[in-house]
Amino acid sequence: MRHLLAIGNLERADIERIMERAEGFAEVGRRDIKKVPTLRGRTIVNLFYESSTRTSSSFELAAKRLSADVVSVKSAGSAVDKGESLKDTIATLGAYGPEAIVIRSPHAGAADLVARWSDAAVVNAGDGKHEHPSQALLDVYTLRRRLGALEGRRIWIVGDVLHSRVARSNILAFRMMGAEVTVCGPPTLIPRGIERALGCAVSYELDDLEQADVVYALRMQRERMGESFVPSIREYATKYQIDSRRLSPRQLVMHPGPVNRGIELSGEVIDGPNSLVAEQVESGLVVRMAILYELLTGGRPRPGDRSGDADGVTDPTPIKEPA
Amino acid sequence: MSRRASSLDWRGRGSGGDLVVRGAFVLDPRAAIAGAHDVVIAGGEIVEIAPPGTADGPGEVIEAEGKQVFPAFFDPHVHLRVPGNEDEEDIETGTRAAAAGGYCGVLAMANTTPPVDSAADVLALRERAGDEASVPAGFLATVSRGLEGQELTEMAELREAGAVGFSDDGLPIANARLMRRALQYQHLVGANIALHEEDHDLSRPAGAHAPHLGGVMHEGVVSAALGLAGVPSVAESTMIARDAALAAYEDARIHVQHLSARESVEVVRAAKDAGVRITCEVTPHHLVLTDEEVRTLDSRFKMNPPLRAEDDRQALIEALRSGLIDCVATDHAPHAAEEKEVPFEAAAMGVTGLETAFAVLHSKLVLPGVLDLAVLVDRMSAGAAAFDIEPSSLTPGAEASLVLFDPEAEWEPGADGWESRSDNSCFSGSRLHGRVLATVVAGQVVYRQRSFAMGVA
Numbered sequence: 001m002r003h004l005l006a007i008g009n010l011e012r013a014d015i016e017r018i019m020e021r022a023e024g025f026a027e028v029g030r031r032d033i034k035k036v037p038t039l040r041g042r043t044i045v046n047l048f049y050e051s052s053t054r055t056s057s058s059f060e061l062a063a064k065r066l067s068a069d070v071v072s073v074k075s076a077g078s079a080v081d082k083g084e085s086l087k088d089t090i091a092t093l094g095a096y097g098p099e100a101i102v103i104r105s106p107h108a109g110a111a112d113l114v115a116r117w118s119d120a121a122v123v124n125a126g127d128g129k130h131e132h133p134s135q136a137l138l139d140v141y142t143l144r145r146r147l148g149a150l151e152g153r154r155i156w157i158v159g160d161v162l163h164s165r166v167a168r169s170n171i172l173a174f175r176m177m178g179a180e181v182t183v184c185g186p187p188t189l190i191p192r193g194i195e196r197a198l199g200c201a202v203s204y205e206l207d208d209l210e211q212a213d214v215v216y217a218l219r220m221q222r223e224r225m226g227e228s229f230v231p232s233i234r235e236y237a238t239k240y241q242i243d244s245r246r247l248s249p250r251q252l253v254m255h256p257g258p259v260n261r262g263i264e265l266s267g268e269v270i271d272g273p274n275s276l277v278a279e280q281v282e283s284g285l286v287v288r289m290a291i292l293y294e295l296l297t298g299g300r301p302r303p304g305d306r307s308g309d310a311d312g313v314t315d316p317t318p319i320k321e322p323a
Numbered sequence: 324m325s326r327r328a329s330s331l332d333w334r335g336r337g338s339g340g341d342l343v344v345r346g347a348f349v350l351d352p353r354a355a356i357a358g359a360h361d362v363v364i365a366g367g368e369i370v371e372i373a374p375p376g377t378a379d380g381p382g383e384v385i386e387a388e389g390k391q392v393f394p395a396f397f398d399p400h401v402h403l404r405v406p407g408n409e410d411e412e413d414i415e416t417g418t419r420a421a422a423a424g425g426y427c428g429v430l431a432m433a434n435t436t437p438p439v440d441s442a443a444d445v446l447a448l449r450e451r452a453g454d455e456a457s458v459p460a461g462f463l464a465t466v467s468r469g470l471e472g473q474e475l476t477e478m479a480e481l482r483e484a485g486a487v488g489f490s491d492d493g494l495p496i497a498n499a500r501l502m503r504r505a506l507q508y509q510h511l512v513g514a515n516i517a518l519h520e521e522d523h524d525l526s527r528p529a530g531a532h533a534p535h536l537g538g539v540m541h542e543g544v545v546s547a548a549l550g551l552a553g554v555p556s557v558a559e560s561t562m563i564a565r566d567a568a569l570a571a572y573e574d575a576r577i578h579v580q581h582l583s584a585r586e587s588v589e590v591v592r593a594a595k596d597a598g599v600r601i602t603c604e605v606t607p608h609h610l611v612l613t614d615e616e617v618r619t620l621d622s623r624f625k626m627n628p629p630l631r632a633e634d635d636r637q638a639l640i641e642a643l644r645s646g647l648i649d650c651v652a653t654d655h656a657p658h659a660a661e662e663k664e665v666p667f668e669a670a671a672m673g674v675t676g677l678e679t680a681f682a683v684l685h686s687k688l689v690l691p692g693v694l695d696l697a698v699l700v701d702r703m704s705a706g707a708a709a710f711d712i713e714p715s716s717l718t719p720g721a722e723a724s725l726v727l728f729d730p731e732a733e734w735e736p737g738a739d740g741w742e743s744r745s746d747n748s749c750f751s752g753s754r755l756h757g758r759v760l761a762t763v764v765a766g767q768v769v770y771r772q773r774s775f776a777m778g779v780a
Contacts, residue, residue: 008548087664107666108549109620128668129550168550191547192555198548227528 001294003115003122006131007172015140015176021290022141022283028065029286039068039296045098046072047089047114048125049105054257054281055125055134059102062288068296071096086110090117099296103127121295129165135256136169138287140177142280143214146252151178154211157200158240159218159264160189162229166256167218171198182212185240188229206239209246216254217242217264237263244268252276325713327722328397328428329367329765331459331487332452333418339367340766341382344727346375347392351717352697362392364723367766371719383768385761387727394715395427395724395762396681399706400492400517400580400604400652402673403429403460405448407436412657412744414448415455420655420677420743422770425726425759427715428459428707429655429677432517434493438470439463442477442484449485457769458762461487461710466505466516472498475505478512488710490517492580495562497523502566506575515602515710517578518566520587521628525558539668541583541614541631549617551668554629556584563587567594567601576600578709581654583609583628585638592647602709604652605639607680608749611687612636616749622663622670623749626656640688644698650706651699653680657745675743679736679750681728685757723766729775732758739773 001014028036044063048056056072063070073093084092086105093101101118103111104125111124126132143150155174161167161183171181181200183190195202209215220236230236242253243266253265253274261267270277329336342364349360349372361378363371371378375388398421404412412420414431421429431448433439439448445462452460464486468474470493478489489505489512496502496518505516527537540546542553563579567590570577582588582605594601608626613633616624624630642648656673663670681703688694704714715724737751762770 085661085665087661105666107668108551109668110666112620113664113666128666129552131550163550165550168548191550192542192553193544194547196547197544 003111004133004291004295005111005115005122005124007133007136007169007176008131010133010176012176015137015173018137018287018290018294019141019144021293022286025286025289035065035067037067038293039063039066042068042099042296043096044068044070044100044102044292045093045096045120046070047093047101047103048073049075049103049110050126052104052126054284055104058281058284059123059125059288062285062292065285066289066292068292071098086113087117090114094118100292123291123295126165129163129168131169132165133169134284134288134291135166136173137291138280138283139170139216139254140173141287142254142276142283143252145279145283146276147213149178150174153179153213154182155179155214155216156182156184156209156212157216157218158184158206158242160220160224161185161194161218162189162191163221163224164218168198170216171200175199186230186236189224206246210248212251214252214254215242215247219256219258220260220264233263240264241266242269244272247274249274254280257281325708325711328459328707328712328715328724329722331428331461331712332449333456333459333764334454335764335767335769336453336459338767339723340768341365341380342723342763342766342768343378343380343382343384344387344392344725345378345384347387347390347727349392349717350697350700351394352701353714354716354718356717357697362717362725364763364766367723369717369719369721369723372717385727389731390760391728391730392717393425393700393726393728394704394717395726395764396425396703397707397712397714398426398429398653398655398677399578399650399710401429401431401655401677402434402657403431404657405435405451410744411659413455414451414460415457416742416744417655417657417677418456418458418460420675420741422457422762423742423759424677424679425681425728425762426458426677427724427762427764428461428712430461430463430487430710432490432492433463433465434470434491438465440465440468440470440476442480445481445484445486458764461712463488463490463492463517465489466491466496467501470494472496472501475501475508478505478508482512482514486514488514488517488578490519490580492517492519495519495521495523499565499569503569503573506569506573506577509575515576515578517580519580520559520562520566521554522558522562525561526554528552539625539629540617541629543614543632545614545617549620551617554627556586556631556635559584559628560586560590563590567591567599570601571597571599576602579603581606581609581628581652582639582642582648583631583635585635588638588642588647591642595647602649604650604706605643605648606652606654607676607683608674610636610639610643611683612749617667620667622665622667623674623747625667625670625672626654626674627672640693643702644694649702649709651680651684651702652706653677657743658747659745663747673747675741675745675748678742679748679755681726681759682734682736682755682757683750685730686755690756724764726759727761727763728757729760730757732756734758
């Protein structure tokens, strides 16, 4: 794998490989010194054109745990904010010779363009409403740890599917792993033609939610009211909020964060036993380490780098000095 | 009522030439000419369609056996970007591109910076065209002052200054009252009104307060997969229905620009059946490409209206064949590289088209047997009539404007550069079959393809 641009470009074997690698890194996370020298001397640029807390911090920490040098560029206050084009920014950052660029952009296809304009490996950390592949991979990882295989599992994705890159990546990834996906939300927020486009079922009501093994709630943005997608947040919550009355004990609940408590999820569900929300964040770190490892070592160790070989990952030599 | 294309403004105005084109297959479907002939031109007019190999003349003789001759094309919809965006195109480069595509006339839209909304603007453009234009160029003026959609321009004065028609192209006339007033005023002014039909309430899904969140591609399966905001087909067809109803009520005429959707074809059919005076056009890209191209997120495939689904494309082809759609127009829309070298959603809308239009349609529709050559040749020049200009003809006595076409030539658009100042073509890098070798306007050779020109010399 040269880049991680979209789930749509992956094969199931790619996902399996990243999952195995992430499990190896999970072990590292349980040590006292949670750092391995695998990417020492490599430079990774995080380029975030949209505000992000968990994705940017998760990628940054993942890179640091692999001992890479990280530069994080946020659009506010940067040259980007002063009207510099993406192409020029990439050329400028290219002077640092980064081995990888992690990019979040409000525009679909931005990561593909960066891959074209740069020699670096590119990770799409969210491009417009198109895809958010690392989120989908960490969600698959989280679910597999809890459920084992996803074959035949029924997953409902509930909420604003129209504006959700998470929905698009997750539908593709869950289906690739053998799950059946239903999207559910108000008709105004379900894109026309999504059944044929992505191979999922569509429901406008939660009545059949009991059939779901996993309920994946999406973030509902308040702006959608002003844009007349929904008449009111109150009505939305009445019709689509996942609360404890709608759930049975065997059903798992997920959310990409940040959660609007009391809108798409009730508070007791977020904090309750069905919730995988905290595990998702934990998984994010190890899965992003696995992604960076995969792209920067081609899934194989660098010649002469013992710490990066397959054994080294499952049992890497910790760095002796404090990180 | 109608006038000759060469009476528009261009460098060659008023000077007719002498020329003989020998032995080509001459095709003029409106004049029922289809066979090998010599075309004899004197004083800028066709004087004779003679048996092949018999004619000679005082002027240049072009040997054209194995080649084809058609009436020159006319494009009622181009953007020459003057004034304001001369870095993208100007009158000289835009009309050179037209000449290279086989056109003997183009009509330039008025959505420039600033827009063409005063008589002085029109006169200035006409003067520049008289100095710079390789082929006759006509200029439309805006319907609304400043392109703001609120008040009418001084349409009568603009018409007297030489505006060939009126259009707010680039934007719809959202206000139905203004649209109605323009149609009423047409009874005084005469000239046709060309309409960009798009209901922004439907094409900008986040609402008017967020135009930057507007639809960027056809709403359908591909937009659902890519997460791009869609422009539904009904954003176009419902506006056409409104304006057809207003035109019928006011007994006025309208020209609908760049039809893109099956629903629009159906609305135009109903209007024509009801006797409404409505003409319409379709672009080469809507005839040969679909929204599947957008899966690459290549900004060259971003234009307004957007590329639609295969079913829409089939409806457009059928409507062009039947004559329901009157003509082909390119909507030639040059853009600077930096406006296109950005993510799809941020990219400017529009594609160039003048240099590739006929070769594209010949390659993708005529050669595969989808559309008759004669039908295409007719539709390539028929757009002139909507603006009271005589479509070119090869009948003796007509103005001698013709295209010499090599149906065997294979070429890659853009491989040798472009006449246009911009290169945002959907078709650069593709293989096309058939190429314009020379373009003649009123007996003057305004373009020769380089290899062909060398062959002659």
